[in-house]
Amino acid sequence: MDKTGTLTKGEPSVTDIIEGEKFSKKEILTLAASAEKGSEHPLGEAIVIKAKEENLSLLDPKEFQAIAGYGIEAMINSKKVLLEY
Secondary structure (H helix, E strand, O other): OOOOOOOOOOOOOOOOOOOOOOOOHHHHHHHHHHHHOOOOOHHHHHHHHHHHHOOOOOOOOEEEEEEOOOEEEEEEOOEEEEEEO
16 A cells, blocks of 8 residues: 555556547557557556556567657657657
């Protein structure tokens, strides 16, 4: 339990994915996990774990850039992916 009395696992996990008009939940998770697959950030690792649980095939990111204090940016199949933490 944390200090508020909430039962926690002590590590981040993906609980919800909100799909938009252009991308399904599966597409969003595939793109995000592909961008994060080499990440050491705890949130990035949680995204990759969720994608593996869903048996999604990850793609190779191009032009990967970590932006300190902000998140990451990568190109996945000609799509610019920006993940903010």
